[in-house]
Amino acid sequence: MKNAAMKLDTLAYSKKLISAGCDQKLAEAHASAQQDVLVEISEDYLSQFATKQDVAMLKQDMDAKFALFEQKVVFRLGALMVTLFFITIAILKFHW
Secondary structure (H helix, E strand, C coil): CHHHCCCCCHHHHHHHHHHCCCCHHHHHHHHHHHHHHHHHHHHHHHCCCCCHHHHHHHHHHHHHHHHHHHHHHHHHHHHHHHHHHHHHHHHHHHHC
């Protein structure tokens, strides 16, 4: 996400420092260091957000997991219905 990092107008920043009485080399070094810090902070911050691709991958993964879950539930309900059918038959057979 380098292209989304915050940018600092280092020339304007260093000119303000120079106009405030700071040495030109020191002002330029400070502006450059400040830009580096802003880029690092914004990259760390922006890396915590999901991209459209992340969301699409998550949706695909969740769809697959839901389909598997649905298959398991249908299978278990079917097995339960068969079991209950045979229990009912056994009860009716032995009580009649």
